[in-house]
Amino acid sequence: MILRLENLTKQFGDLVAVKDLNLTIEEGEIISLLGPSGCGKTTTLNMIAGFERATAGKVYFDDRCVNDVHPKERNVGMVFQEYAIFTTMTVFQNISFGLRVRKVPKAEIRAEVRRIAENLNLEKILDRNVANLNLSELQRVALARTISVKPSVLLLDEPLSNLDAALRERTRVELKRFHNKWGITMIYVTHDQLEAISLAKRIAVMDSGMLQQFGTADEIYRHPANLFVAKFIGNPPSNVVRGEVVKKDRSYMFKSGEYELDISMHGDLIKKALKGNKLAISFHTEDVKITRSRNQKNSTPVEVFVVELLGYDQIIDLKVDDLIIRALVPSSMEVKVDERLFMDIPVDKINLFDLETEKNIFLTAG
Amino acid sequence: MSTIQVKEVSKRFRNVQALDNVSFEVPDKKLFCIVGPTNAGKTTTLRTIAGLEKPDQGEVFFDGEPMNEVHPKDRNVAMMFQNLALYPDKNAFENIATPLRIQRVGEGEIKKRVQDVADILHINHLLDRLPKTYSGGERQRVALGRTIVRRPRVYLFDEPLSNLDAVLRIEMRSELKRLQRDLGQTMIYVSHDQVEAMSMSDRLAVLNEGKIQQIDLPARVFSGPDNMFVAGFFGRPPMSFLHMAVEKIRERTVLTSKELKVDVSALAKGLQEYSSVILGIRPQDVKVNTPKAGGPVFKVEVMELLGAFKVLSFVVGDDILLGNVPADARVKLGDLMEIRIDPSRIYVFDEKTRKVIV
Numbered sequence: 001m002i003l004r005l006e007n008l009t010k011q012f013g014d015l016v017a018v019k020d021l022n023l024t025i026e027e028g029e030i031i032s033l034l035g036p037s038g039c040g041k042t043t044t045l046n047m048i049a050g051f052e053r054a055t056a057g058k059v060y061f062d063d064r065c066v067n068d069v070h071p072k073e074r075n076v077g078m079v080f081q082e083y084a085i086f087t088t089m090t091v092f093q094n095i096s097f098g099l100r101v102r103k104v105p106k107a108e109i110r111a112e113v114r115r116i117a118e119n120l121n122l123e124k125i126l127d128r129n130v131a132n133l134n135l136s137e138l139q140r141v142a143l144a145r146t147i148s149v150k151p152s153v154l155l156l157d158e159p160l161s162n163l164d165a166a167l168r169e170r171t172r173v174e175l176k177r178f179h180n181k182w183g184i185t186m187i188y189v190t191h192d193q194l195e196a197i198s199l200a201k202r203i204a205v206m207d208s209g210m211l212q213q214f215g216t217a218d219e220i221y222r223h224p225a226n227l228f229v230a231k232f233i234g235n236p237p238s239n240v241v242r243g244e245v246v247k248k249d250r251s252y253m254f255k256s257g258e259y260e261l262d263i264s265m266h267g268d269l270i271k272k273a274l275k276g277n278k279l280a281i282s283f284h285t286e287d288v289k290i291t292r293s294r295n296q297k298n299s300t301p302v303e304v305f306v307v308e309l310l311g312y313d314q315i316i317d318l319k320v321d322d323l324i325i326r327a328l329v330p331s332s333m334e335v336k337v338d339e340r341l342f343m344d345i346p347v348d349k350i351n352l353f354d355l356e357t358e359k360n361i362f363l364t365a366g
Numbered sequence: 367m368s369t370i371q372v373k374e375v376s377k378r379f380r381n382v383q384a385l386d387n388v389s390f391e392v393p394d395k396k397l398f399c400i401v402g403p404t405n406a407g408k409t410t411t412l413r414t415i416a417g418l419e420k421p422d423q424g425e426v427f428f429d430g431e432p433m434n435e436v437h438p439k440d441r442n443v444a445m446m447f448q449n450l451a452l453y454p455d456k457n458a459f460e461n462i463a464t465p466l467r468i469q470r471v472g473e474g475e476i477k478k479r480v481q482d483v484a485d486i487l488h489i490n491h492l493l494d495r496l497p498k499t500y501s502g503g504e505r506q507r508v509a510l511g512r513t514i515v516r517r518p519r520v521y522l523f524d525e526p527l528s529n530l531d532a533v534l535r536i537e538m539r540s541e542l543k544r545l546q547r548d549l550g551q552t553m554i555y556v557s558h559d560q561v562e563a564m565s566m567s568d569r570l571a572v573l574n575e576g577k578i579q580q581i582d583l584p585a586r587v588f589s590g591p592d593n594m595f596v597a598g599f600f601g602r603p604p605m606s607f608l609h610m611a612v613e614k615i616r617e618r619t620v621l622t623s624k625e626l627k628v629d630v631s632a633l634a635k636g637l638q639e640y641s642s643v644i645l646g647i648r649p650q651d652v653k654v655n656t657p658k659a660g661g662p663v664f665k666v667e668v669m670e671l672l673g674a675f676k677v678l679s680f681v682v683g684d685d686i687l688l689g690n691v692p693a694d695a696r697v698k699l700g701d702l703m704e705i706r707i708d709p710s711r712i713y714v715f716d717e718k719t720r721k722v723i724v
Contacts, residue, residue, distance in 0.1 A: 036502075036531045036533065036534070037502065037531055135404070164403050164404045164558045165558060165559055165560060165561075165602075166403060166598070166599065166604065167403075169602065169603065169604070172670075173668055173670065173679070176668060176670060177667075177668055180668075180699065191531045191532055191533075192532045193532065194532075194672055194673065197671050197672065197673060198670040198671055198672050217671060218693075221673070231533075232533055234673075235673055236536045237533050237536065286674065305544070306540045306543055306544055308539065308540060308543070308564075308565035308566070309564045309565055309584045309585060309588075310561055310564060310565055311560075311561070311564060311588050311600060311601045311602065312601070312648075312650055314565075315540070315565065317540055331585065331588075
């Protein structure tokens with residue numbers, strides 16, 4: 001099924017929860033709706049499922065507008081953070097429930113449950129009572145129950161956020177395997193970008209009820225459409241520095257307080273697409289190079305403020321006057337708090353934003 | 367100063383052994399993490415330190431002074447939980463001042479201390495505003511302010527960040543760490559998140575099923591895990607574990623499975639008494655290439671993009687092996703890839719005790 005949202009809007013009193021949302025999800029595609037809490041993700045799902053009525057705009061299932069179709073008739077499957085299962089039944093009874101209600105013949109039920117269970121790695125625990133399952137298994141039972149009645153689209157609202165980190169990852173892999181084999185149209189709502197990237201080819205980033213960017217993980221990562229996306233994407237999130245452009249002779253300098261960066265290589269772009277002189281730059285933490293001795297003549301002296309170990313890598317917070325720049329470097333590099341180092345920012349990898357519009361001028365310039 | 371010692375503490379709830387002979391020491395002015403999965407006993411440990419649970423056995427000491435008979439409110443600890451409740455009808459000033467009012471601190475002193483806290487946490491603009499106007503991070507900061515406005519012997523934090531969005535969580539993580547350093551106070555921090563634990567703590571205790579698994583520096587639990595639990599808990603994607611036989615082939619000692627051979631002659635001494643072991647290797651250390659050198663090949667079963675790299679899953683015997691490749695590597699599901707395991711990057715565990723051998 002192709003799912004299409006057209007100028008979808010939802011207002012609760014004065015609050016605009018979703019505004020003019022346009023999205024098309026292809027047959028069998030899995031997309032992520034990614035954004036902070038309160039950005040309108042769940043309201044969007046509820047309008048697709050029919051639990052909320054759109055204030056304006058339309059929801060299409062293939063070519064059919066379903067605005068006036070009752071939720072029960074939409075054939076939408078939903079899985080939430082809180083799993084909905086019958087706690088006194090076995091796994092088999094839970095998964096087969098919807099089929100039994102529809103009076104599907106017994107042999108057919110058995111075959112269908114087995115097929116679903118195999119896809120979600122539940123086949124060995126079909127006879128267990130759900131009271132004895134771990135959270136990952138419970139969530140997969142909830143999922144199995146939902147898909148047993150063959151919904152034409154599956155909506156998942158932060159289904160993994162009640163699981164602890166290790167289970168979350170295992171369940172995510174199971175979900176991914178399931179989608180590979182099953183090929184159902186799926187929308188996965190999350191505030192966790194790693195989850196979004198790992199599950200979906202295309203990601204819709206939302207904030208304040210509005211779509212900020214819709215694209216592949218790679219597109220969003222390389223060229224965030226605006227300052228919100230830039231600050232949201234990256235693990236840890238990218239550095240964003242606000243300042244202004246100062247033209248000196250033929251060169252363009254970016255200035256923020258005492259900090260200066262020569263961005264002349266983007267001079268043509270700035271000339272073409274920047275309206276005033278107020279500019280922000282963004283760059284990923286892993287692109288920041290730190291060294292003990294001055295690397296280039298324009299290396300910036302910095303002071304180590306905080307060191308956070310992540311395993312293979314560590315996050316270093318670097319102080320440049322009033323700015324804090326975050327760098328992701330291998331843990332093998334020994335760095336101490338208060339140590340003085342030098343920092344280089346790769347100018348070819350930065351993104352530039354017009355502070356008037358907050359938009360990425362790489363994209364607005366075409 | 368405040369050194370906290372937990373000595374041989376056990377605690378049972380009906381038929382669940384929540385804590386089983388737990389001992390550790392929290393050095394003065396350090397940030398100490400207690401980390402483990404759900405139901406590991408983390409919160410029970412914290413509540414025992416606070417005096418909200420009485421241990422069946424064992425004792426808690428603050429600076430060498432036994433605490434078991436000391437009432438919670440006389441222990442002078444400040445606790446902050448995951449579900450932070452602010453008084454909705456009070457502004458930030460009054461929310462933060464509440465614990466001081468309960469302690470009957472003078473009005474002038476209250477003003478000064480709330481102001482100090484507001485400066486540290488950058489929440490001056492919230493002091494006369496009501497909680498409903500705060501963002502998630504601001505709410506968290508005000509709750510934090512209410513916790514730190516007292517001058518307790520120790521701060522006890524129970525997953526204070528787990529209700530926050532991913533991005534905000536990363537922000538608050540380094541902010542909390544900075545704060546603890548600036549305040550110079552002992553802090554015990556409970557988390558189920560291995561990254562949070564590694565990144566924040568000066569030292570940490572890994573807990574599972576009520577038992578201490580390892581007490582160490584953050585870097586050590588990653589690079590030198592004592593057992594398979596710790597090895598699998600830290601690092602993402604997690605370490606893979608493969609069942610292997612130990613064989614002598616000519617002069618060499620080799621770990622073998624049907625599909626894989628790893629020459630471990632350099633480690634041979636520790637392996638003499640074993641006929642089978644478990645090999646552990648992190649996905650970053652598995653060499654994955656397109657087949658050419660004639661090494662063993664495996665089919666890509668699952669592929670996940672995780673930012674700068676892709677994680678590939680392979681089936682090896684009854685086990686799953688994860689390997690990383692760069693995000694732009696040309697790999698498809700079902701492709702055959704050649705796997706090489708560098709013996710210098712592996713861990714070897716005892717099958718029965720699950721402890722590390724070499």
